[in-house]
Amino acid sequence: MSLEIEQLANAIASNVAIYKQHLSSHGIPAPSHSELPPEGPITLPPNVENARQAALEASHELHDLLSGSVGHIMNAAQRSTRIMVLHFIHTYKIGYNLKWGSRTTFNDIADLANLDVDDTKRMLRLAMTEHLFTEPENGIVMHTAASYELARNHLLSAWVGITTQENWSPMLRITEAMGKYPGSEEPLESAYVLAHGVKEDAFKVWEKDPARITQFSNAMAFLHAGSGFQPAEALSGFAQDTGVFVDVGGSKGHVSIQLARTYPKWKFIVQDSKQTVQLAREEIPDDVREQVSFQVHDFWTEQPVKDADVYFFKTIFHDWSDKYSIKLLRALIPSLKQGAKVIIADVCIPPKGAVSQYKEQWMRGLDIVMKCFTNARERDYDGWASLFEKADARFRFLGVRTPLGSKASFIEAEWNSHVGIINGN
Numbered sequence: 001m002s003l004e005i006e007q008l009a010n011a012i013a014s015n016v017a018i019y020k021q022h023l024s025s026h027g028i029p030a031p032s033h034s035e036l037p038p039e040g041p042i043t044l045p046p047n048v049e050n051a052r053q054a055a056l057e058a059s060h061e062l063h064d065l066l067s068g069s070v071g072h073i074m075n076a077a078q079r080s081t082r083i084m085v086l087h088f089i090h091t092y093k094i095g096y097n098l099k100w101g102s103r104t105t106f107n108d109i110a111d112l113a114n115l116d117v118d119d120t121k122r123m124l125r126l127a128m129t130e131h132l133f134t135e136p137e138n139g140i141v142m143h144t145a146a147s148y149e150l151a152r153n154h155l156l157s158a159w160v161g162i163t164t165q166e167n168w169s170p171m172l173r174i175t176e177a178m179g180k181y182p183g184s185e186e187p188l189e190s191a192y193v194l195a196h197g198v199k200e201d202a203f204k205v206w207e208k209d210p211a212r213i214t215q216f217s218n219a220m221a222f223l224h225a226g227s228g229f230q231p232a233e234a235l236s237g238f239a240q241d242t243g244v245f246v247d248v249g250g251s252k253g254h255v256s257i258q259l260a261r262t263y264p265k266w267k268f269i270v271q272d273s274k275q276t277v278q279l280a281r282e283e284i285p286d287d288v289r290e291q292v293s294f295q296v297h298d299f300w301t302e303q304p305v306k307d308a309d310v311y312f313f314k315t316i317f318h319d320w321s322d323k324y325s326i327k328l329l330r331a332l333i334p335s336l337k338q339g340a341k342v343i344i345a346d347v348c349i350p351p352k353g354a355v356s357q358y359k360e361q362w363m364r365g366l367d368i369v370m371k372c373f374t375n376a377r378e379r380d381y382d383g384w385a386s387l388f389e390k391a392d393a394r395f396r397f398l399g400v401r402t403p404l405g406s407k408a409s410f411i412e413a414e415w416n417s418h419v420g421i422i423n424g425n
Ligand SMILES: C[S@@+](CC[C@H](N)C(=O)[O-])C[C@H]1O[C@@H](n2cnc3c(N)ncnc32)[C@H](O)[C@@H]1O
Pocket: 203, 220, 221, 224, 248, 249, 250, 251, 252, 271, 272, 273, 276, 297, 298, 299, 300, 313, 314, 315, 316, 319
């Protein structure tokens, strides 16, 4: 066992050295809680990114081993305090107006948020143990890199809002929901519905609440930006330089907008609900106005764009169980021309043991978050193949490709309207 922890420690040291060497040789400051964080993500060459990931994985494993079995369980149970402080900071927008390097006090923070000063101090001193805010002198509060990032980055803040306000309380009800509705595929039997006491799925609830739909679409834009997902890859297999691309449930069009810049002769139609389309039309950048249009469409109903080359769904199917995902695919059928492609961008869970537990934890977490949300799921290769097979024999499953560095895979199928004729049925 001690050899094991020594090996982990050595792996951390050697991989951190590779990472640090890259930063120093490119004049990039080493990560720090007390330095102003860079505006955008730092792009690392693959070998350096692999070293960073290896160090993270080894330090995660080392931490768990050093904690011991009892300590490990106690740490896990204690982890909910992290989400609690984020909920508090996000709800009261603590520090959102505090500039980098400026000082404030617990009193001022409490006054601004109409909170009790002792409650505020206790919660923020807990947050400080997570490197959110610092107290350089007794009673004085300043930003750390992380608390400042949350304050300045409204897309990150929206994602924290979704996590803490929408997804957290269902996590407390999922055990109950699984007991009450075993194996359910129904959104209205989800932990989300139990926790929020609603009578419709979350999308319908948010659609009637502008603040929540704005928060959700911003959170989607945040996840998109940080996922390593390269929209250009969606069309990389196409020889043709022109075509029609329908981005179903495409939110404010962040994928289509980027694609339009790479493929200037393609047309992009982004479909979503009324509120989201309204927001999208207000924000569309001038340079792609001619190429990217928005359309209100309920994806449970027949697809209105006929004969497109691609029907694209990014993180749509993981919102729905198989029963509803099959319905989504079937709604396309009346509009599909021979050879039309269905391209899904979503997680494809690798076989057990194919990736580190650290990476697997992220995907498994997402899988259960989706279960909490609408009784939906993340899928593995076979799960994706069988979805197309069950929807209609004329969908020819083409497989899954995962671009380097991307959390999402491309899951593709082609429409072959001749299948029934060839088989004589
Ligand atoms: C998880 S988000 C994915 C957004 C975007 N494709 C992305 O990856 O960032 C799901 C999207 O589906 C949209 N949506 C939900 N129900 C819908 C419906 N019945 N018809 C059309 N869009 C819907 C939501 O508004 C939201 O934009």
